[in-house]
Every structure is written in C-alpha cells, then in structure tokens.
Amino acid sequence: MGSTVPGGYAGKILRVDLSTERIWTEELTPEVCRTYVGGAGLGAKILWEEVPPEVGWDHPDNRLIMATGPFAGLPIWGTGGLTVVTRGAMTNGATNTQANGFFGANLKHSGYDAIVIQGRASRWVYLYIYDDTVELRDATPLLGKDTWETQQALEQLLHLSGHQLSVYSSGVAGENQVRFAAIAGDYGHVASKNGCGAVMGNKRLKAVAIVRGTKGLRVADPRGLMLAAEEIADDLKYDPSTRSLYEYGTLPGVMNLLRLGALPIKNYTTNVAPPGVDLDKWTAPGLRNGFPHRGYQCNACGMHHCHTQVLPAGPHQGELVDEPEYEGWSAGWAMGCTDPVAVAWLNTQIDRACVDVNEFGWLAGWVMECQEKGYITKEQLGGLELRWGDVEAANRLLQMIIRREGFGDLLAEGVKRAAERLGGPAAECAIYTLVGNTPRGHDHRARWEELLDTCTGSSGTLDSGPPVRHTEWGLPARFSTFDPEAVARVVGVTRGRRHFEDSLGACIFTTRTYMATLCRALNAVTGWDFTKEEAMRCGRRTAALLRAFNVRCGITPDLERPSKRYGSVPVDGPAKGQDISKHWEHMLDVWYETVGYDRRTGKPLPATLRELGLEHLIPALWGSEEAAHARR
Amino acid sequence: MKVLRITPDRCTGCMRCELACSYMQTGTFQPAKSVIRVSPFEAYASYAPYTCPQCAEAWCLTACPVEAITVSPVGAKVVLDDVCVGCKLCTIACPYGTIFYNAETGKAFKCNLCDGQPACAEACPTQAIEYVEAETHDWLGAFAAERAARHLTTLASA
Numbered sequence: 001m002g003s004t005v006p007g008g009y010a011g012k013i014l015r016v017d018l019s020t021e022r023i024w025t026e027e028l029t030p031e032v033c034r035t036y037v038g039g040a041g042l043g044a045k046i047l048w049e050e051v052p053p054e055v056g057w058d059h060p061d062n063r064l065i066m067a068t069g070p071f072a073g074l075p076i077w078g079t080g081g082l083t084v085v086t087r088g089a090m091t092n093g094a095t096n097t098q099a100n101g102f103f104g105a106n107l108k109h110s111g112y113d114a115i116v117i118q119g120r121a122s123r124w125v126y127l128y129i130y131d132d133t134v135e136l137r138d139a140t141p142l143l144g145k146d147t148w149e150t151q152q153a154l155e156q157l158l159h160l161s162g163h164q165l166s167v168y169s170s171g172v173a174g175e176n177q178v179r180f181a182a183i184a185g186d187y188g189h190v191a192s193k194n195g196c197g198a199v200m201g202n203k204r205l206k207a208v209a210i211v212r213g214t215k216g217l218r219v220a221d222p223r224g225l226m227l228a229a230e231e232i233a234d235d236l237k238y239d240p241s242t243r244s245l246y247e248y249g250t251l252p253g254v255m256n257l258l259r260l261g262a263l264p265i266k267n268y269t270t271n272v273a274p275p276g277v278d279l280d281k282w283t284a285p286g287l288r289n290g291f292p293h294r295g296y297q298c299n300a301c302g303m304h305h306c307h308t309q310v311l312p313a314g315p316h317q318g319e320l321v322d323e324p325e326y327e328g329w330s331a332g333w334a335m336g337c338t339d340p341v342a343v344a345w346l347n348t349q350i351d352r353a354c355v356d357v358n359e360f361g362w363l364a365g366w367v368m369e370c371q372e373k374g375y376i377t378k379e380q381l382g383g384l385e386l387r388w389g390d391v392e393a394a395n396r397l398l399q400m401i402i403r404r405e406g407f408g409d410l411l412a413e414g415v416k417r418a419a420e421r422l423g424g425p426a427a428e429c430a431i432y433t434l435v436g437n438t439p440r441g442h443d444h445r446a447r448w449e450e451l452l453d454t455c456t457g458s459s460g461t462l463d464s465g466p467p468v469r470h471t472e473w474g475l476p477a478r479f480s481t482f483d484p485e486a487v488a489r490v491v492g493v494t495r496g497r498r499h500f501e502d503s504l505g506a507c508i509f510t511t512r513t514y515m516a517t518l519c520r521a522l523n524a525v526t527g528w529d530f531t532k533e534e535a536m537r538c539g540r541r542t543a544a545l546l547r548a549f550n551v552r553c554g555i556t557p558d559l560e561r562p563s564k565r566y567g568s569v570p571v572d573g574p575a576k577g578q579d580i581s582k583h584w585e586h587m588l589d590v591w592y593e594t595v596g597y598d599r600r601t602g603k604p605l606p607a608t609l610r611e612l613g614l615e616h617l618i619p620a621l622w623g624s625e626e627a628a629h630a631r632r
Numbered sequence: 633m634k635v636l637r638i639t640p641d642r643c644t645g646c647m648r649c650e651l652a653c654s655y656m657q658t659g660t661f662q663p664a665k666s667v668i669r670v671s672p673f674e675a676y677a678s679y680a681p682y683t684c685p686q687c688a689e690a691w692c693l694t695a696c697p698v699e700a701i702t703v704s705p706v707g708a709k710v711v712l713d714d715v716c717v718g719c720k721l722c723t724i725a726c727p728y729g730t731i732f733y734n735a736e737t738g739k740a741f742k743c744n745l746c747d748g749q750p751a752c753a754e755a756c757p758t759q760a761i762e763y764v765e766a767e768t769h770d771w772l773g774a775f776a777a778e779r780a781a782r783h784l785t786t787l788a789s790a
Contacts, residue, residue, distance in 0.1 A: 074661055075651040075755055105647070109663065152675070162672025162679060163647055187676060216660030233757070294678055295644030295758070300651055302757025308677055320677060 006033055007220035008070035008525035014112040014134060016127060018203050019060060019119030023134050028113055034528065035613065037538055038069030040096045040502035042114055043085025044545040047094060048617075050118075053552050057089045057195065058177070058202045060120040066168075066208065067114035069505025070525050072104035073217055073299065076229045077236070078510030080105040080299025082168070082191065083502050088460045089179040089195025090359075090414055091436040093550040096459035096499075097193035100306075100507045101186030102166040103210060105299040108505075110213030121204040126154070126169075130211035139206035146352035147171045147184040154209050169207035170197030171354025173402040177201045178412040180359040181402075184351055188306065188322030189298070192356040194437060194460025195414075220527030228521035233302055235513040241469075242512050248284035249305030249509070253326030254333075255283050260481075261446040261574035266336040266388060267365035268431060268443060268565055271573025277338040282329075287340055293323060298507060305509060314341045315392075321348035330441035331361025335368060336388030346391040353402045362415050362431045362438045363401075364394045375426035382406040414438070416563070431566045434559040437461060445568065446575035449487045452587055455560045456491075458546040467494045468512050472532065482575075484583035485590055492594025496539030503542060540595075541612040544604040547597065548617050557602040560588070633707045634763055636743075636750055638681060638771035642760035645670060645679030652755035653683075656746050667732065667743045668752045668761070673779035680775055681761055683752070684709065684730040684743040685768045692742070695725035700740070708745040716740055728770075 005011040005028055013026045036042045043065040055061045065085040072079050081100035088095035107115070110131050117127075124139040142150050151167040158165060168185030174197040181197030184190040219225050236242045244252045257263040258279075261271040273279060280286050291309035298306060307323035324347040331350070332343030350357050368386050370376040378385055382400070386393045400408030410418050415438050419430035432438045437460045444451035453462040471477050473493050479486040501511040504522065511518055515532035522530050530538075561567065561584065569579045580587075592599040596608035603621050604614070650666035658665045668683035690709045693701040700715035701722060711722075711731075718738040722731050731742040743750075745763075753763040 073651075075648050075655075077757070102647075155675075162676050163645060163670070212663065214662070214664035216654070216658055216662030216665070218660050222655060222659075296677075297644040297646040299646060300648040300755075301644075301646050302648070 005030055006070070006526035006528065007218050008074065009033055009038075010108050010111045010113045010215070010217065012112050014115045014129070016115065016117045016134075016136070017119040018117065018121040018125065018136070018205060021121070021136050023136070025112070033070070033526070035538070036542070037500070037503035037522075038113060039067050039083035039505055040085060040499050041538060041542040042069075042503070043067045043083055043096065044094070044542045044549070046116060047085050047087065048545050048549050051087050051549075053554065055087065057087045057092050057199055060203070061118060062087050062199060062202075064117040064196070064199050064203060064205070065114060066103070066117070068104035068108055069113075069503050070522065072505030073108035074219065074225065074525065075300045076225070076506060076510070076521060077233055077303060078298050078301040078507030079505055081189070081505065081507055082107070084183055084191040084196045086196050086199045087553070088193070089177070089181075089198035091194055091460050091550075091555065093194075093435070093460065093553045093555045094458050094546040095194035095196050096502065096546060097191040097196055097461065098502055098508070099168070099183065099185065099189040099191035100298040101189035102163045102212075102299055103168055103185060103208075104505050106163075106166045106210040106212045108213070108217060109215055110210060111215045115208065117203060117205065120202065124204050124206050126207040126209055127205065128209050131213050131215065142169075142206050143175065144172060147354050148187060148352050150207050151185065151187065154207065158209070158211070160211060164212050165209060166212075167207055167209045169354070170200040171352065171402065173197060173354045174201035175206070176402060176404050176412070178355060178402055178404070179414045179417070180356045182354050182356050184354050187308070188296070188348075188351060190351055190354075190357070192358070197354055219525045221524040224524030225521065228517065228524050231517055232510065232513045232521060235517065236303065236510065244284065245303070245305070245509060245512065247304050248288060249303065249307075249323075250326035251284035251287045251329075254287070254329050255279065257330070257442060258282075259574065261570060261576070262443045264330060264334045264441065264443040267334055267362070267369045267429065268445070268568065269369060269571075271443060271446065271570050271575060274338065281340050282338075287329070288323075290340055291323070291344065301507070301510060303510060309344065311341055311345055314345070316345045319345065321345060322351060327441040328357050331357050332391070334361040334365040334441070335391070335394055336365070337391055338389065342391040346394060349395050349398060353398050355398070355402065358441050359414055359438050360398060360401075361441060363411055363418070364397055366415060366419070366430050367397065367411070369429050370426045373425070373429075375424065375429070376422070380407050419563070428564050430563055432563045433566065434561050434563065435555060439566065443570070443575075444562075444566070445570050445578065445580065446481065446573075448481050448484070448580055448587075449491050451562060451567070451580060452488060452591060453491050455562055456588070456591060458543065458550045463498060463543060464491055464495050465498050465508070468497065469514050470494050472515055473536075482578050484580075484587045488587040488590035489594055492591045495595050496536050496543050498539070499542040500535050500539030503538065537612060541614060543595075544608060544612055544614060545617075547602070547604055548614075548621055551601065551603050551621065555602070557588070557599065560602075633765070633768075634748075635686060635766050635768045636683060636745070636753060637762045637764050637766050639760050639762070640680035640772055640775040642758045643670065643678075643680045644758055645672065646757065648755045648757060649681050649752035649761055652751035656751045657741065665734070667730070667741060673776065674782060678779060680772055681752070682728070682730065682772050685728065685770065686743075686745070687768065691725040691727060692722035692731050695721045697721060704744060704747070706745050706748040708743065710744045711740045711742060713737070713739050
C-alpha cells in the first residue's frame with residue numbers, strides 16, 4: 001500500500017459516488033504530493049479539474065473534498081484536522097475551510113489522505129470508514145439530531161468512545177441546506193465557511209464517521225521529525241508573538257481587539273464597551289478561569305488552547321460546553337451581549353445547530369438593530385422580540401433559521417441575500433461582502449489588512465489571515481493598519497503562506513513558526529528538499545487555482561468590495577474617523593500588482609500562471625485574450 | 633527504580649504518547665500498536681493514559697507457561713519473542729489489561745520502558761506521564777473510580 005508515495009502520506013484518495021453508492025480508491029502519485037502537498041492544495045486541484053462552471057454548489061456533480069495532509073496523524077502539534085474544499089453555497093465559488101480535532105489522524109491511520117464525495121444519495125446516509133471497510137449506511141435514525149447528538153448516537157451504535165471515533169456532520173442546518181451551514185465534529189471543531197454544510201446536506205450525507213484506523217504511517221526521517229516538532233513547539237511556547245496563543249488560545253483577542261477598536265460591538269454601531277461591563281471577566285485568564293475547565297486538545301497538541309468548560313451560573317448552570325474561540329466571544333459582542341456565561345452557552349448552541357458562528361453573529365446583530373429601529377417588525381419575526389444581548393432570543397432565532405421556519409427561511413440565506421431581499425434602510429445596516437460571504441469576527445474598519453483580504457479572498461473568507469513571521473519575506477516587522485499602501489503590499493506578499501499551511505494537515509495556530517522551520521518538518525516527513533521559497537510558491541499555486549476557479553464561476557472583481565456598513569467609518573473608539581473607502585481603489589491596484597493578477601478581469605496573469613507551473617490553465621482562462629494581453 | 637508516573641488529571645487526550653510509543657514498537661506511527669493507551673472518561677470530557685505499571689508481583693510473568701517474560705536491566709517486564717508461543721495466558725492474567733497480543737507476529741507485547749528512555753514521557757506535552765524515581769502504583773484507580781461514578785450518577789439522574 002502506498003509504497004511509492006513519500007513518507008507521511010497514506011497514499012490513497014477515497015472516492016465516493018453517492019448517486020450510485022459506488023466506493024473506490026485512487027492512488028496518490030509522488031508528483032501530485034510534491035506539487036500540491038495535500039489539504040487545500042490537493043482540494044484546489046480536484047475542484048478545478050472536476051467542477052466545471054455549470055455545476056453550481058447544489059448540483060450533484062459538485063465535489064465535497066475532505067482532505068488532510070502529510071502532517072496529519074504524526075506527532076507534530078495540532079495535526080488531526082481536515083480541510084474542506086468544495087463549491088460553496090454562500091459565494092457559489094471556491095471554499096477552503098478547516099476544522100481540527102481527530103478526523104485527519106483517524107483518516108490517515110485508516111489508510112486515506114482525502115475523501116472526495118460526489119453525487120447525491122437517494123436516501124439519507126452516513127459514511128462509515130474503518131481501515132478497508134468503507135460503507136454508506138442508513139442515516140434515518142440520525143435525522144433531526146444536532147452535531148453533538150449525532151456523534152453520541154454513533155458512539156452508542158458502534159460501541160466506541162472518545163477519539164476512537166471521529167464524527168463530522170452538518171446538523172439540522174445542513175439537512176435544511178441553510179446557506180451558511182457548517183461541518184462540525186469532535187465536540188467543538190468546525191469547518192465553518194462558505195456553506196460547506198449546505199453542500200453536505202444537499203448530497204443527503206448526514207455524517208462522516210471514521211474509526212481510528214490500525215495502519216501505520218512511515219516517515220522519511222523520524223528523528224528529524226521529532227526534532228522539528230520540538231522546534232515548532234518551542235517556538236510556540238517561548239516566542240513573544242505566540243506565547244499568549246500557547247497559554248490561552250484565542251481568548252486574549254477580545255481585550256486586545258477592544259483596545260484597537262477592532263472588536264465588533266452591536267453590529268458595527270459602536271466600538272466602545274458599554275458602561276458597567278466588567279472587563280476583568282473578558283481578559284484571557286478571566287475567560288479561562290471564570291469557568292470550571294479541562295484541556296481538550298487535538299491530535300498530538302501541547303497548546304493550552306482548546307478546552308471544555310462547565311457553565312458556572314445562569315439558566316443553563318452545569319451544562320458542559322466547548323470553550324468558545326475568539327470568534328464565538330466576538331459574535332456575542334456583535335449581538336451586544338457582554339456576559340461571558342451567556343455567550344459561552346450560545347456558542348455551543350451554534351456549533352450544535354451547525355452554522356458559521358460569524359455569519360450568525362452578523363445576522364442576529366443585524367436583526368437586533370433592525371428591530372430596534374423598526375426596519376424589521378416583531379410580526380415579521382413571528383412574535384419574536386430580539387433585543388440587544390438577549391441570547392435566549394438569539395437561540396430561538398437560530399432554531400427558526402436551521403428549520404427554515406417563518407422569517408427564518410429568509411435569514412437562512414445569509415446576511416447578504418436577506419438584506420438584498422428586504423432592501424431599504426435595513427439593507428444599509430447589514431455587514432457582508434458583495435461576493436456573498438461575511439467577515440470573520442472583527443471590526444475590519446480598524447483592521448484594514450483583513451478587510452482587503454476578506455473582499456479579495458477566493459475561499460468564502462479571508463485568504464491570507466493576519467501576517468505571521470512576515471519579516472521572512474523582507475516586509476517590515478510593524479506597519480500601520482491604516483496605511484493603505486503598506487497594508488495592500490503585506491496582504492499581497494504574504495498571500496500563499498496560509499494556503500501552504502492549510503495543505504500540511506496541521507492547525508494554523510500550531511504552524512505559527514518560520515516557513516523554514518515548517519519546511520524542515522516537511523522534509524523530515526517526506527524526504528523532500530523544500531525551501532521556504534518552494535513552499536511559498538506551492539501556496540501561491542493553490543491561491544491562484546482557487547482564484548481561477550472563482551473567475552471561471554463568474555465571480556468578478558466588481559464584487560470585491562464591502563457592503564455599505566462593512567466599509568463605513570467608525571463613529572467612536574480608537575479607530576474613529578478612519579475611512580478606508582477613500583483608499584479602496586488604490587489598495588486594490590497595489591494588491592493586484594503584488595499578487596500578479598489582472599486588475600480588470602481578476603484572472604491570474606499568464607506570467608503568474610507560468611511561474612507557478614499552472615500554464616495548463618492559460619487556455620481555459622485566457623484563450624485568445626492571452627496574445628491581446630501581451631500586447632497591452 | 634524509575635517508573636512511569638501517571639498524573640491523569642493533566643491529560644488532555646491529545647494521544648501524542650500513543651504515536652511516540654507506536655513508533656518505538658513498530659518503526660511507524662501506528663497507535664493501534666501502542667502499548668500505552670489513552671481512555672476517555674465521563675463520555676469524552678476527560679482522558680487519561682495507562683500502561684503497564686511494572687508490578688512487583690507480575691502476574692503476566694507468573695502466568696507464562698514457557699517463561700517468556702523476564703525482567704530487563706531497567707526493571708521492565710519484557711517479552712522474549714523467541715520464547716513466547718503466543719498462548720495469550722499473560723493477557724488474561726494481567727489485572728490492568730496492559731499486555732497485548734499481536735495477531736500478525738503471534739506474540740505478546742507490552743511496555744518495555746523503551747530500555748530506560750520512555751518515548752511516551754518525552755512526547756507528553758503536559759507532563760501527565762513522567763519517568764521518575766518512585767514506588768510504582770495503580771495511578772489510574774482513584775481517578776477512574778471517581779470519573780466512572782460521576783458518569784453513572786449522571787446516567788441515573790437522566
């Protein structure tokens with residue numbers, strides 16, 4: 001098995017056609033491994049080759065790709081996750097979204113690097129994987145269950161517990177093809193972006209259940225791997241830029257972003273904490289120690305990041321929940337809720353319902369503002385009153401959405417479509433990009449690099465993320481978030497790093513080390529001689545493939561802009577008066593030039609495609625235009 | 633004598649010990665062949681690792697009819713592959729379930745303390761597993777009893 005593939009790879013892609021219920025495997029070649037690595041890269045390649053423009057997100061021929069990478073299932077920290085690549089429901093374009101947990105480790109130990117799912121089942125099924133036993137099984141008893149209940153039901157049915165079984169499903173939201181349905185599993189890990197759960201639901205696939213396989217993973221240089229793993233771990237533990245992440249995960253984000261004016265409060269209507277909020281509760285130690293908690297880490301991970309916690313007070317006292325990430329806490333603030341216990345409860349309801357926490361935060365905050373201002377009435381909401389900070393009402397709204405009941409049916413289409421349908425002053429309060437997605441849980445009006453990144457992203461979310469070790473690429477260590485030129489250059493130059501990280505089968509929080517260090521680990525695993533330049537080229541190749549896919553789907557540069565509210569000027573707080581709209585066109589100019597894409601059509605330029613080894617895309621993307629472009 | 637001291641409260645269930653152990657056992661990362669095993673408690677909410685405590689009165693050693701189990705220089709009870717006949721009596725005798733049978737080789741296998749440098753202890757990021765001078769002990773007993781009781785109470789009241 002897989003004897004020709006480099007170390008770290010299982011060597012096989014598992015193929016599933018739900019329409020015919022046919023299951024087969026495909027060998028992974030060493031060339032594909034080296035060119036695309038895995039995860040996002042492998043997914044982008046398959047998406048480009050197998051999903052033509054006429055196959056929309058809800059077409060049976062759409063592919064749902066759940067891929068790992070060479071690090072998954074090895075003792076490098078945080079290597080159990082999966083990357084989901086598909087044509088997603090929010091943008092009807094490319095999706096590249098990650099979840100952690102144990103899916104990737106279990107899959108690799110069963111002998112597969114990725115699962116590619118196509119077709120649509122004639123009955124609700126779940127995919128069962130244990131080594132060479134791969135079956136589509138009846139999922140009727142699982143219908144109506146949330147993500148946690150689905151996992152619990154399968155644990156009981158299969159007599160397995162803990163990490164012996166990894167289950168990823170898309171909840172009731174997926175069953176009803178809510179546009180921003182996610183894919184979630186292992187009690188708190190979510191691949192949340194671009195409606196990948198709606199694709200899963202559209203395929204009538206309730207869940208993927210992977211038993212921890214019994215197969216061994218060989219690596220080229222085990223001692224080198226352990227040394228590189230320790231080096232990465234030491235970097236995370238001791239480097240000042242990652243130390244707080246190591247100690248507290250993403251919890252410090254709340255207070256840090258509040259200080260910058262980048263914590264979104266009450267649907268972008270303010271950036272100042274309301275008077276009387278006990279901010280001590282919102283510090284990282286406050287959020288961690290305010291709850292009885294226990295570490296609950298992903299495969300081989302030594303970060304003090306993921307935790308389970310117990311609600312210490314309130315109407316749900318004693319309930320076990322997943323400690324929210326920064327994004328979960330910030331969704332609470334976007335709805336005007338400043339009680340950590342209430343937000344922690346709501347966050348787990350969102351995970352269980354299985355929708356993107358960001359999209360739901362923007363949606364609920366928007367409905368709250370609109371109801372306060374009379375743009376959406378109580379009657380429209382079927383008698384529901386949604387006041388700022390009321391998480392119980394927000395949860396009722398969530399339940400309406402995932403069942404598509406009443407007004408929930410419109411809201412299930414996401415912020416952009418609901419706002420455009422309502423029009424008028426309500427639409428002007430809504431936060432989204434014109435491509436169709438919403439931002440991560442920040443106020444990007446005080447974080448211009450992420451506003452630009454979110455609007456130009458080709459994955460249904462931001463593509464590059466906050467710059468990590470960007471001095472490796474000759475960029476200045478510090479730059480002002482309000483310097484349009486510097487911001488556009490940084491976002492452009494760092495484009496590709498995140499795509500490479502997402503191809504490794506590791507968590508982006510545990511790859512926050514130098515690219516050179518990641519390459520040392522990759523080379524020890526595979527026996528290759530990757531340099532950081534080759535790694536960056538590999539990431540840029542994936543980014544260009546996803547971009548090309550979107551262009552082919554008809555997503556054009558005129559859609560790459562924020563909605564009115566998303567691109568507005570903050571009225572108070574540290575970023576008061578900062579106006580990105582004045583600089584927007586110039587920022588796009590600089591960004592396009594830096595990444596080597598065509599400003600007019602959005603296409604990666606022929607020269608860029610050649611440089612990335614993607615010349616085979618040129619006829620499809622440029623056709624006869626190529627010669628014309630060369631003359632321009 | 634140095635032993636593997638296990639502090640179950642520190643375990644976060646990351647399974648890194650199993651990966652490291654299986655590499656020492658098989659030369660590949662294959663947790664199914666690990667001789668340290670992480671178990672879930674309270675459904676999935678807490679985890680703890682367990683391996684052979686190297687008991688002074690080793691029932692596996694006593695039960696073995698062909699004297700294939702012996703004591704290594706570092707004090708580990710080890711299986712001599714060329715003597716073991718694969719009868720599995722040791723796996724039945726062990727009160728902790730920490731000696732296993734490998735169907736591929738037809739032999740019993742268990743923790744040998746990696747000849748004095750246990751990979752699991754080196755791999756554990758939270759020091760839930762440490763290799764220290766101590767009296768050996770049933771490290772998991774109290775933890776498991778308490779967790780199991782809590783889980784059963786929850787079930788009874790549900």
